[in-house]
Amino acid sequence: AQTVTQSQPEMSVQEAETVTLSCTYDTSESDYYLFWYKQPPSRQMILVIRQEAYKQQNATENRFSVNFQKAAKSFSLKISDSQLGDAAMYFCAYIRRGTNQFYFGTGTSLTVIP
Amino acid sequence: EPEVTQTPSHQVTQMGQEVILRCVPISNHLYFYWYRQILGQKVEFLVSFYNNEISEKSEIFDDQFSVERPDGSNFTLKIRSTKLEDSAMYFCASSEEGPSRRSPLHFGNGTRLTVT
Numbered sequence: 001a002q003t004v005t006q007s008q009p010e011m012s013v014q015e016a017e018t019v020t021l022s023c024t025y026d027t028s029e030s031d032y033y034l035f036w037y038k039q040p041p042s043r044q045m046i047l048v049i050r051q052e053a054y055k056q057q058n059a060t061e062n063r064f065s066v067n068f069q070k071a072a073k074s075f076s077l078k079i080s081d082s083q084l085g086d087a088a089m090y091f092c093a094y095i096r097r098g099t100n101q102f103y104f105g106t107g108t109s110l111t112v113i114p
Numbered sequence: 115e116p117e118v119t120q121t122p123s124h125q126v127t128q129m130g131q132e133v134i135l136r137c138v139p140i141s142n143h144l145y146f147y148w149y150r151q152i153l154g155q156k157v158e159f160l161v162s163f164y165n166n167e168i169s170e171k172s173e174i175f176d177d178q179f180s181v182e183r184p185d186g187s188n189f190t191l192k193i194r195s196t197k198l199e200d201s202a203m204y205f206c207a208s209s210e211e212g213p214s215r216r217s218p219l220h221f222g223n224g225t226r227l228t229v230t
Binding site: 035037043044046048050071078091093099100101102103104105106107 | 202
């Protein structure tokens with residue numbers, strides 16, 4: 001069974017600094033996709049970034065980037081120049097190609113300190 | 115930008131009652147999903163729906179749950195006889211193509227269901 005593990009229930013970062021959120025996953029598949037979703041206090045789920053497993057190059061979206069280590073089954077999210085609006089719960093998610101079921105981690109609550 | 119809309123934002127119901135949660139997916143999307151999040155816990159997959167039928171469902175999605183696309187725009191989740199443990203935030207999501215084609219899920223704002 002696929003599992004997604006986020007070992008950091010809570011993280012904090014000083015405004016303008018950089019923070020890295022960890023995610024590991026367990027799968028026997030080779031073709032899959034990984035995502036980071038952000039859930040602010042409004043509870044809406046917002047896509048932050050996605051990575052295709054077949055791509056070696058790490059995905060980047062403005063201040064957000066990932067460190068994808070396929071052999072280690074690790075998918076961390078780096079937020080650079082943290083802003084107050086980045087404060088939210090962050091969920092790592094996995095989906096195997098050819099299926100419709102996402103698996104989510106338990107989330108990391110990020111606090112941004114002014 | 116088009117978005118997934120869910121109504122109501124908050125629903126309170128008594129145990130044993132039936133509830134219907136409503137969603138309007140993004141208009142050109144073909145795949146629809148329901149997820150739930152019990153307070154303080156992770157987001158859990160319930161069901162996916164494509165071409166007017168369920169394509170996948172989880173163990174949570176038992177006989178008390180059903181989904182329907184009654185017309186060209188709405189996608190509903192029905193819980194027949196609610197239990198206390200059904201209290202959660204329910205998220206509807208849609209995607210243009212199946213996730214295998216790399217189209218991301220677009221989530222609604224959620225419906226908070228409280229069963230008393």
